[in-house]
Amino acid sequence: xxxxxxxxxxxxxxxxxxxxxxxxxxxxxxAYPETxxxxxxxxxxxxDRLVGALGHIVSHVDQVDRLxxxxxxxxxxxxxxxxxxxxxxxxxxxxxxxxxxxxxEEWTEELAADWTAAYGLxxxxxxxxxxxxxxxxxxxxxxEILAHERRTFDVAVLTVRPQYxxxxxxxxxxxxxxxxxxxxxxxxxxNAPRPDGTLELHVRATPGGVVSSRLVYGCAVGDQIHLxxxxxxxxxxxxxxxxDLLLLASGTGWAPVxxxxxxxxxxxxxxxxxxxVAARSxxxxxxxxxxxxxxxxxxxxxxxxxxxxxxxxxGEFAQVADRALADGDWRSRHVYVCGSDEMVSHSLxxxxxAGYHADQVHHEGFGKHWYGPAxxxxxxxxxxxxxx
Numbered sequence: 001x002x003x004x005x006x007x008x009x010x011x012x013x014x015x016x017x018x019x020x021x022x023x024x025x026x027x028x029x030x031a032y033p034e035t036x037x038x039x040x041x042x043x044x045x046x047x048d049r050l051v052g053a054l055g056h057i058v059s060h061v062d063q064v065d066r067l068x069x070x071x072x073x074x075x076x077x078x079x080x081x082x083x084x085x086x087x088x089x090x091x092x093x094x095x096x097x098x099x100x101x102x103x104x105e106e107w108t109e110e111l112a113a114d115w116t117a118a119y120g121l122x123x124x125x126x127x128x129x130x131x132x133x134x135x136x137x138x139x140x141x142x143x144e145i146l147a148h149e150r151r152t153f154d155v156a157v158l159t160v161r162p163q164y165x166x167x168x169x170x171x172x173x174x175x176x177x178x179x180x181x182x183x184x185x186x187x188x189x190x191n192a193p194r195p196d197g198t199l200e201l202h203v204r205a206t207p208g209g210v211v212s213s214r215l216v217y218g219c220a221v222g223d224q225i226h227l228x229x230x231x232x233x234x235x236x237x238x239x240x241x242x243x244d245l246l247l248l249a250s251g252t253g254w255a256p257v258x259x260x261x262x263x264x265x266x267x268x269x270x271x272x273x274x275x276x277v278a279a280r281s282x283x284x285x286x287x288x289x290x291x292x293x294x295x296x297x298x299x300x301x302x303x304x305x306x307x308x309x310x311x312x313x314x315g316e317f318a319q320v321a322d323r324a325l326a327d328g329d330w331r332s333r334h335v336y337v338c339g340s341d342e343m344v345s346h347s348l349x350x351x352x353x354a355g356y357h358a359d360q361v362h363h364e365g366f367g368k369h370w371y372g373p374a375x376x377x378x379x380x381x382x383x384x385x386x387x388x
Contacts, residue, residue: 001117002110003062009111010058013102023101028094035090038081054095061118068125073231075126079139080175080184080228083130088123095119140175141166141227146198148221151286154205155252156216157190161198162227168193170259171235171336175228176201178214184228185211188235188256188338190287192263199227202255202287234364235260235336242269246330248320248347250278250339254287257338261294261301271300274330278306278320278339321347325354337363 013020029036060067099115100107143166147159168174170193173186190200205216219225235256245264249257254277264271279285285305295303304327306320320343324330335356337347344363351361 001061001114005111006058006061006114006118009099009103009106009115010054012106013099014055016102020098020102024094024098027097028090031094032087032090035087038083038087057122058118071122071125072129075129076133077175077229077231078126079130079133080177080226082139085127088127092116092119092123137229138164139228140177143199143225143227145219145221145223145225148219150216152284154216155286156203156205156219157287158201158203158215158219159198160201160225160227161196165197166199166227166230168230169233169236170263171232171237171256172230173232173256174199174230175226176211176215177226177228178211178219179224179226181210181214183210185209186231188259190255190258192259192266200255202252204252232364235338235362237263242271244272244333245274246324246333246335247273247275248278248324248335248337248339249276250320250343251284253339253343254291255338257336258287258290258294260336261298264300265298272302273298273300274302274304274324274328274333276304276306276320276324278308278318278323278343280308282307319343319346319350321350325350331356331360333360335361337361 025039056070057067060070096112096115096119100112103111141162141164143160143162145158145160147157149157151157166174168189170191171188173188175184176187177184187201187203190202191198201215203212203215205213215225237260245260247257247260257275257277261273261275264273277285277291285291288305291303291305295301304323306318306323308317308319320339321337331354335351337344337351339347348361348363352358
């Protein structure tokens with residue numbers, strides 16, 4: 001298997017943009033219509049998933065240890081889509097047909113052998129990981145909604161109880177799906193692990209969001225939803241330490257940050273924590289009672305609320321990172337940032353310009369969502385379900 005040849009051929013294919021996933025899915029669904037049920041009804045948001053996933057795999061094809069770990073996680077996670085070993089050859093056939101179509105005269109017997117061997121490795125690792133995971137955890141958990149509170153027009157706070165204990169670390173994300181949907185969204189629990197195993201989810205309904213809209217507008221106490229294994233480590237504090245923290249949150253990005261505060265409290269590590277929580281207007285601080293309770297309970301925690309739009313200053317918008325940087329020098333601390341893509345992007349830029357190092361600033365990826373099987377997924381998801 002020639003890694004350089006694989007990378008070069010994939011760069012030629014990827015240059016065709018949206019035509020690549022369109023051809024791939026058409027080929028897969030026509031030849032194997034039974035695979036269609038694993039994918040959402042609306043495929044409009046999936047055009048970049050195949051390209052992203054294959055790009056990630058091919059770019060690391062010569063870094064076996066790193067690639068194998070990535071594939072093992074995906075293989076175990078795929079169980080929630082009812083992906084079985086017999087589905088992998090179908091995907092492999094559609095992939096080879098897609099590559100052959102777009103490479104045209106560049107397609108050779110050597111390339112065919114390289115791609116067949118590469119996909120064989122990918123599928124073998126993922127299948128074995130899925131089989132190993134069967135003895136560790138279920139493909140998904142069924143959870144009952146114990147409480148459902150609409151805090152604003154488009155934000156709801158849910159308390160759910162899985163049928164079996166679902167272990168996670170604060171800052172991780174958990175896949176959430178409604179039984180009526182074939183789509184998963186990832187949300188970070190807004191709590192540290194509890195003795196009763198319940199989880200608190202903060203959900204903002206997004207335009208066209210099948211799962212988020214159902215969770216906010218279409219669910220009630222007693223309903224059941226599905227939960228998937230936790231993923232991600234970008235926002236976790238593990239292993240526990242004693243460094244002081246600066247936490248920046250906006251919108252429902254407050255959820256994982258709230259869990260981190262609870263973890264610090266449980267550790268009793270003596271950390272100093274300064275928390276800045278932002279919203280566009282005062283009406284959008286949907287969890288103020290919990291914020292006030294945390295601030296009153298822990299002397300090591302200082303909370304500052306930042307209102308983005310000030311009626312007295314029309315046209316101006318206050319950014320949470322700018323406010324925090326104006327208040328003090330936090331360069332001795334680890335900084336955790338969670339919010340919308342725009343908020344995170346601005347915060348990273350401001351922190352970098354202020355001299356903060358990349359290894360002390362922890363944040364989520366931009367616009368990364370896990371909707372379905374790995375051939376549509378490249379990296380970890382946006383850890384609390386996208387738009388905040």
